[in-house]
Amino acid sequence: MSKVRIGIAGYGNLGRGVELAVKQNEDMELVGVFTRRDPSDVKTLTGAEVYSMADAENMTDKIDVMIICGGSATDLPKQTPELAKKFNVIDSFDTHARIPEHFANVDKAAKESGHLAFISLGWDPGLFSLNRLYAESILPNGKTYTFWGKGVSQGHSDAIRRVEGVKRGIQYTVPIEEAMDAVRSGSQPELTTRQKHLRECWVVPDEGADLAKIEETIKSMKNYFDEYDTTVNFINEEEFDAVHNKMPHGGFVMRSGLTGAGESTHQMIEYSLKLESNPEFTASVLICYARALARLKAEGVTGCKTAFDIAPAYLSPLSAEELRAKML
């Protein structure tokens, strides 16, 4: 079988992760990176070719799957429908509330042009969504909980960095162990926002900045910190660079359900991720779905799909026989 030819649209942390993930899969090859920057300004990690985004439309016959590595706020709502007119595409659109609208736009573009598009892949949405679906289908009487962390939230880190007097800043979302243990006990607790997660901030202040004011401004920030117990820690730049230079993340999906006579038998399903690099892991998910996309496209499938629509066997390089013999 010929290799799946991958294009990467957008070369940030996620794009770099995809570049590296391709190397781990023998049935994939990277055609190149497409950027809105001047291609001569972009140096790739593995020496992959860099093209201008404008050149992509001349390379439609060279790329089986274009993996779009832009941001969900402004890039993907435009890029994914646009690129789906020319390519089979995959994105990691993660603004949960806007998924139905994004799906409709991408589905229309892909169907009209005869392409196949997978959206909202990664771990949440993505693997966590799959676990919610499987668990809720199996245990209809129950309650599902999602906890995130410990990990870096880009949105909250950006918010800290906008505070006056903050030179560098990073925010970790931390799931609260007592809350998770309460869920595991089967008591199906009602948990408030504050009971589920802490927010832990590390800040390098500007010289002479008012630390008390920075702390107060962060802790009272609406929509970001005011509903949480938040800690603000001031450190120097050396420590910041040494300790807070990674993008770890992860989390937990738990379903606490009841079965049996009187629906009194407790059954617990728990899925968790502990990731040293969020973008590298997300990239690994996207690449294995690129394999599924190539196979489904070869079967004639077009339009927009999500993780829910894709039978697991399509993700593996193994044949159906091998999967049954080795992994079932």
Added chain:
Amino acid sequence: MSKVRIGIAGYGNLGRGVELAVKQNEDMELVGVFTRRDPSDVKTLTGAEVYSMADAENMTDKIDVMIICGGSATDLPKQTPELAKKFNVIDSFDTHARIPEHFANVDKAAKESGHLAFISLGWDPGLFSLNRLYAESILPNGKTYTFWGKGVSQGHSDAIRRVEGVKRGIQYTVPIEEAMDAVRSGSQPELTTRQKHLRECWVVPDEGADLAKIEETIKSMKNYFDEYDTTVNFINEEEFDAVHNKMPHGGFVMRSGLTGAGESTHQMIEYSLKLESNPEFTASVLICYARALARLKAEGVTGCKTAFDIAPAYLSPLSAEELRAKML
């Protein structure tokens, strides 16, 4: 949409679990239980009708999915291909090494008669298999570990009960916490059988039995206990009935993988189940796959399938739109 009409073939612990699981799903209805015993000897938990297995073939137009609740050793290898000639069927065949052979037999029977059959569903094989597949597809460079328990092993409990002087006996498989923590650390340890699980036995001895001899016989039993650290605890019948009257089980599937430049970034995926009742949970899995079976059959699919072949969306009572809006 009309309800999915379920038949249960075999009425042991699993059959009873299916009977109760049907009640938790509004889109399902139970037609009846089919037994090889005299139907008048079988009392169902919810008042479900009981028929002789021989009557099943006269009721093919009344049953959408027959869930076969026999044992894997001798029942299912015969029953599933046989019943697949007359019905769409689901089983929980769990002899891993014999799955390819069982698949071939069921596939042939189902294809020839135009039926759809799902085999080897439950949690292992089943949900654990799915997690192995997803995790290995996402993290090709890594190592997968499966731990079972703490839970009752029927095979090992049966083995204990065959020992001379044993009146009652039960065996719990216990995963070793240190081994799981070593896996979680990312060190990808090589673990021996003895390092992964303990075997914990609870025995009610016959009056005057030689306890030392019972303990020695159990601990040295080939293929069952000799490769494990095993504890044998003697208790009286009252305690046995009070404490050891449930069928809990569960376990863990872990994938420790590496990504990124130099493949040095550690990524950890963990899935776990903590089940107060193994048969009730297995039944819940079978019933949600009955929904998927009815839908795929309506699309014209026939032959034998496993969990790997079934797109997750088919399992949920929610529509594709609802799933995208609520669960993605």
